Amino acid sequence: xxxxxxxxxxxxxxxxxxxxxxxxxxxxxxxxxxxxxxxxxxxxxxxxxxxxxxxxxxxxxxxxxxxxxxxxxxxxxxxxxxxxxxxxxxxxxxxxxxxxxxxxxxxxxxxxxxxxxxxxxxxxxxxxxxxxxxxxxxxxxxxxxxxxxxxxxxxxxxxxxxxxxxxxxxxxxxxxxxxxxxxxxxxxxxxxxxxxxxxxxxxxxxxxxxxxx
Ligand code: B16
Ligand code: MG
Numbered sequence: 001x002x003x004x005x006x007x008x009x010x011x012x013x014x015x016x017x018x019x020x021x022x023x024x025x026x027x028x029x030x031x032x033x034x035x036x037x038x039x040x041x042x043x044x045x046x047x048x049x050x051x052x053x054x055x056x057x058x059x060x061x062x063x064x065x066x067x068x069x070x071x072x073x074x075x076x077x078x079x080x081x082x083x084x085x086x087x088x089x090x091x092x093x094x095x096x097x098x099x100x101x102x103x104x105x106x107x108x109x110x111x112x113x114x115x116x117x118x119x120x121x122x123x124x125x126x127x128x129x130x131x132x133x134x135x136x137x138x139x140x141x142x143x144x145x146x147x148x149x150x151x152x153x154x155x156x157x158x159x160x161x162x163x164x165x166x167x168x169x170x171x172x173x174x175x176x177x178x179x180x181x182x183x184x185x186x187x188x189x190x191x192x193x194x195x196x197x198x199x200x201x202x203x204x205x206x207x208x209x210x211x212x213x
């Protein structure tokens with residue numbers, strides 16, 4: 001049976017996607033581009049640089065390297081302002097019960113987010129101390145769908161990938177888990193997360209006992 005659960009952050013433990021959406025939309029509008037909620041769906045699990053590139057590609061726009069960097073900095077400042085007030089109420093229902101159930105059975109808990117703001121966010125959510133290891137998106141070479149972040153967390157936990165269960169809401173994230181050689185739990189729709197070994201509609205509905213048996 002598994003020795004650790006490694007969680008994605010946005011879309012699994014909390015909904016930061018809404019704040020990313022507001023900030024990216026402001027960036028897009030500033031560039032004279034449209035940015036819809038549907039566009040935002042395509043950015044889930046994609047890192048910051050990749051997200052801006054997708055927005056520019058869709059608008060068939062190219063900017064200088066300096067401008068690109070400036071847009072990234074501005075978007076992140078805006079995003080940080082937007083998430084400044086998040087608190088434990090922003091946790092998805094059932095997350096704390098799930099963590100408690102895992103701890104009770106001696107299962108380790110890791111975090112594998114593509115976000116460079118992940119440590120700040122889990123601190124705001126009041127769950128930072130519950131993790132045995134928090135991955136650092138800034139220190140891995142390749143972002144999701146590459147397995148790097150999940151592998152780095154397994155290593156940080158002192159476990160081999162086969163002993164870990166990854167939990168993800170994004171297609172790129174599920175691919176990352178499978179490439180890492182882990183069992184993949186998808187959160188969302190089965191028809192979308194086709195590579196996942198099992199899918200639950202929400203994190204709160206995830207059956208920890210079933211996954212550990
Ligand atoms: P940042 P996750 C991802 O978080 C988000 O889903 C994605 O939309 C965002 O662009 C990415 O983090 C990078 O975030 O700009 O804060 O570094 O789902 O991997 O927890
Ligand atoms: Mg996610």
